[in-house]
Each structure stands twice: as C-alpha cells, then as structure tokens.
Amino acid sequence: MPLRRKSEYLRWLVGDLLLDAGTGIGAFAFPLITYMVTGDLGTTGLVALVQGLGALAGLIPGGLLADRVERRRLRLLAGATGALLQAVLVIVLLSGAAGAVVLAVLAFADRFRETLLGSASHAMLKQIVPTAQLPRAVAVNQGRQAAVEMGSGPAGGALLGLSVVFPPLAQLLGNLGSLLATLTMQRRYHPRSEGAVRTRVREDLREALRWTISQPLRLQILAIASSVNLGANGLIFAVLLDLASEGVSATRIGLLNTVLAAAILLGAFLAPRMVDTVPTGVLAIVPVSLMALVGVFLATGPSMLLVGAAYAVLGIGIPAINASSQGFFTHITPVAMQGRVSSLMRVVSSSLMPLAPAMAGWGLDLVGLMPTMLVFAGVLALGALAGLLGRDLRRIPTAPQWERYAREEGLAVDEGGASASGD
Secondary structure (H helix, E strand, C coil): CCHHHCHHHHHHHHHHHHHHHHHHHHHHHHHHHHHHHHCCHHHHHHHHHHHHHHHHHHHHHHHHHHCCCCHHHHHHHHHHHHHHHHHHHHHHHHHCCCCHHHHHHHHHHHHHHHHHHHHHHHHCHHHHCCHHHHHHHHHHHHHHHHHHHHHHHHHHHHHHHHCCCHHHHHHHHHHHHHHHHHHCCCCECCCECCCCCCCCHHHHHHHHHHHHCCCHHHHHHHHHHHHHHHHHHHHHHHHHHHHHHCCCCHHHHHHHHHHHHHHHHHHHHHHHHHHHHCCHHHHHHHHHHHHHHHHHHHCCCCCHHHHHHHHHHHHHCHHHHHHHHHHHHHHHCCHHHHHHHHHHHHHHHHCCCCHHHHHHHHHHHHCCHHHHHHHHHHHHHHHHHHHHHCHHHHCCCCHHHHHHHHHHHCCCCCCCECCCECC
16 A cells, blocks of 8 residues: 555654644754854854754663653654743743853753654654555655755744744644644554563663674664764755855745755655665765765855755755665664664764764854865765775665565564554
8 A cells, every 4th residue: 555545654744744844944043043142153053062962862762762652652742842842942032031051951952852752753653654665655754854844944034034933933833733643643652562571771772782783784874874964964054154154144045955955855756766776885875975075065165056056966865865774774673672773873873963063163263164164075075985895885785675685684683573553
C-alpha cells in the first residue's frame, strides 16, 4: 500500500508538518531576534552555542526515554511543553525583559525539551512504515521539511518585520497543531514487546553503544555526518550573520532560505530514485565534496544572486545523503533500540554543531568572511576524505540490495523489539 494511503502514517506526518512549520519560522527568526536585542554578532553566536548545547544535553536521555516509554505519549508531551516555552518567550519579549542571558536560558530549555521528548517521533517511524518503504519515507520527510523551509524563511522575515513576538507565536501554534494531530493517532507505540524483561538504564545504554560501534562502517558515516553538521551549518550561519551585519533585511535573507529549501525539495523528489539506482556509498560521499567546493566559492563574498546559486548546490545533495545513510541505518537498527541508537548517533554527529554559530560569529568579528568560510569548507573536505578512505562505506549497494547486503556482512540484528499496538 502506498504511503499516501496509510492513515496512521498520514496522521504522524501531519503532526510533524505542523511542528516543522512553526519551528522553521521560529528557528529562522531567533538568531535575528537575538541580534536585534543584543546588537552584537559574537553574543548572537554565543546564544546559539548555548542553544545547541541544550540539544546535545537532551539527546541521550531522550533516546533512553524513547526506548522505555510509550512513544505517542512522549510526542504529546513534546507538543505541550513546546507551546508553553514559546508562550514564555512571547511574554519576555513583550515585557522588555529579554537580554542575552534570558534568551540563552530559554533557547537552551527549548532545545533540551525538543531532543529529550522529540526522539520518540522518529523512533516511531519504523513501527509505522514497512522496511521496504523506509527510504521513500525518509525522502518524503526531507521533502516535507524543505517545503516548509521554503516558506519559513520569508514568513519568518515578514512576521519579524511586523513584530518581534510573531515568530515565537507561530512556533507556539505549530506545537499545538502537532499535539492535536498526535491525539488523532489510533495506535500506541510501545518500544518493547509485551512481557519483555525490564532492564537498567546503564545496560540499555551499554547495549546501544556496543551495537553502534561494532562495525567500522557506522563510524565512517558518523564522520561524514559530523563534518556536514558543522561545515554546512557554519557556512549558512556565517552568511546569515554577514548579511545581517551589512543591513540586509530579514525578508531578503529569508529568500536565501527559500532557495536552499527549494533545492532540498528538488533533491527529495530525486532521492527515492537515486537510492534505488545509485550505490549508497556514492550518495554519502559525492554531495559532501560538492559542499566543500561551495564553501570555497562563498569565501569570495559573491553577490546575493550567486549566494542563492551556491545555496541551491548546497541543498540539492542533502536529501540523497539522508535518504541513503539514514535509511540504511534505520533498516539495520532493531525496533527496540531505535531511540537509543538514533540518539547516540545524533550526539556524535551533532557534537560539533553547536560550535558552528559561535565559530561563524567570532570568525566574522576577528578574521572576516574569507578565512571563516574556508575553515568550514575545510571541515567538509575532511568529511569527504573520510568517506573516500572508508572501504566499508563505499561498498554499500543500492537500497533494493540492503537486506541481502546487511545479512551477508553481519550488520542486521534479529528483531526482539515491539511493534505498534492498538491498545
């Protein structure tokens, strides 16, 4: 049955769509709000660093929760607490109490909440979608996020131009929409089968860690993911801050996000076909090499039009990377370990990402645009090199051959986890 005819999947998708719409607007506007409040690039980067640390702090406990607590319940709690924190941010901005410290605390709390409770939503996917449809589901998610991003930049800029409180209000409504959509889901998503032996948190974490590092292949993909998270996000944040410091309007900056999102959307449309016809190892390496070249180009300080063209190249390969590598990992990860393994992977791959905005802000302040961009381009080049040197990664075949390849290489693990239930 096609994904579009699976009612439970559609309910899950609508909830994520509404959440992404609000979060996209809020995420785009928040650095600009911080810059408007503080008037300092370095401080803006520092607040973003604290925000990123909040996300990292919630990952491991969030993964453990997603593998121990019914996942739909966690998703409901995520929507409720997200709406509450955005309401606090609106009050702070209206009262004039906003400052660097207050914004940093709220940013940390919101991102901590997001990863602590939000891991459950992704962990549900393998219980909702059959294995054969996972690459397409991942690509659909990427396309959905890109479509939202196309509108979130201009919408965030326009809302910010009207009032500083409108973007967080939009994020508040997105969380409420996700909450309502999740309430309509009819099944329950227990991470473990009925009667499964209860284990200690330490044992759960040790099991997931042992499974994650048991093959060099996983470490190679983690190296690439880390380089993309730091390098690509650093490039984008540096462009945003550089344009903001030059007085470019938030609406025009938002149009660049639209170009990036349109490229990601196009890439998401192509990704399902690519993962079926192009070896996964190739899809994990080539786009990163192109991103490194984009970073070198952006270091020359091109015009807005050329920056838009560079963003298009930057974005079109992202869905192929995610649909191939993330789809393959989801395929070989047992249901009962989806939350823990996903969180461990994200902790490693995202551990350097909070440095991206800080490095961008400090780099622009201290050494200027070109050296800052070249540093991020170098990070991406190292990721591509790690992929090229990894024989195990280069050997991963196309998606239709994943199951056979995983069995032959000893990558698959017998399922002992639970599936969704209707209780």
